[in-house]
Amino acid sequence: MPYRDRRAAGRELGARLTERRAAGGLEKPVVLALPRGGLPVADEVAQALGAPLDLVVVRKIGLPGNPEFAVGAVAGEDDPWYDERTLRTLHLTRGDLSAEAGEAREEIHRREGLYREGRPPPALTGRTAILVDDGLATGSTARVALRAVRRRGPARVVLAVPVGSAEAVAVLGPEADEVICLSQPSGFQAVGQFYQDFAQVGDEEVVRILRAAVTPDAPDAPDSPG
Numbered sequence: 001m002p003y004r005d006r007r008a009a010g011r012e013l014g015a016r017l018t019e020r021r022a023a024g025g026l027e028k029p030v031v032l033a034l035p036r037g038g039l040p041v042a043d044e045v046a047q048a049l050g051a052p053l054d055l056v057v058v059r060k061i062g063l064p065g066n067p068e069f070a071v072g073a074v075a076g077e078d079d080p081w082y083d084e085r086t087l088r089t090l091h092l093t094r095g096d097l098s099a100e101a102g103e104a105r106e107e108i109h110r111r112e113g114l115y116r117e118g119r120p121p122p123a124l125t126g127r128t129a130i131l132v133d134d135g136l137a138t139g140s141t142a143r144v145a146l147r148a149v150r151r152r153g154p155a156r157v158v159l160a161v162p163v164g165s166a167e168a169v170a171v172l173g174p175e176a177d178e179v180i181c182l183s184q185p186s187g188f189q190a191v192g193q194f195y196q197d198f199a200q201v202g203d204e205e206v207v208r209i210l211r212a213a214v215t216p217d218a219p220d221a222p223d224s225p226g
Contacts, residue, residue: 009162010044053213135191136164
C-alpha cells in the first residue's frame with residue numbers, strides 16, 4: 001500500500017531506525033536530508049532518534065535543451081558525477097555540459113544560502129551520518145550525496161529511505177556502510193507512485209522545518225596552521 005504522505009513514511013522509517021539504533025551501530029547520529037522532498041521524511045526520522053537535522057543539497061545536471069533528462073549530478077564544490085554510459089550513448093563529453101553543471105552549482109549555492117540562513121553545516125567527524133530521501137529511483141543524486149557526506153569524515157554513512165527500486169538499492173550498496181530501505185516493490189517506475197500525497201515541497205516548508213529542528217552541533221574546526 002502507498003504511504004499516506006512523506007511524514008507517514010518518515011514515521012515508519014524512524015521506527016525502523018530506532019530499532020536499528022537499539023541493536024548498535026548508529027552511535028551519535030546526524031540526520032541529513034536530500035531536499036526538498038526528503039526533508040519531511042528526514043524530520044520525522046530526526047525526531048524519532050532525537051538527532052540533529054541538516055541537509056545535503058544535490059542538483060542533477062540536465063541534458064542541453066532537455067533539463068529534465070539527468071545525465072549527472074553535483075553537490076557543493078565537489079567535481080560533478082556523470083553517467084558515462086549515457087554520455088557515450090548521446091556522444092557527449094563532460095565539457096559539453098559545463099554550462100549545465102555551472103547552473104546546477106549556482107542553484108546549490110542559492111538553496112544553501114536560503115535554507116541555512118547563515119547556519120554552518122554540522123560536524124560529522126566520528127558520528128553516524130544518516131542520509132534520508134523520500135525514495136530511490138535511479139539513485140544518481142543519492143550517490144553524489146553519499147560521496148559528499150563521506151568526504152566530511154563521519155564514522156559511518158547510512159542511507160535510509162522508505163521505498164526504492166531494487167536496482168538502485170543494489171547500485172548504492174557499495175557507496176554506504178549500510179542501506180536501509182523499507183520496501184523494494186516490483187514494478188517500480190517512480191517514487192511518487194508509492195505515495196497518496198506526493199505534493200511538491202516548497203522552499204518555505206524547508207526553511208520552516210530546519211528552523212524548528214534540533215540545532216546541529218558546531219562545524220568541524222579548521223585545521224590549525226602547522
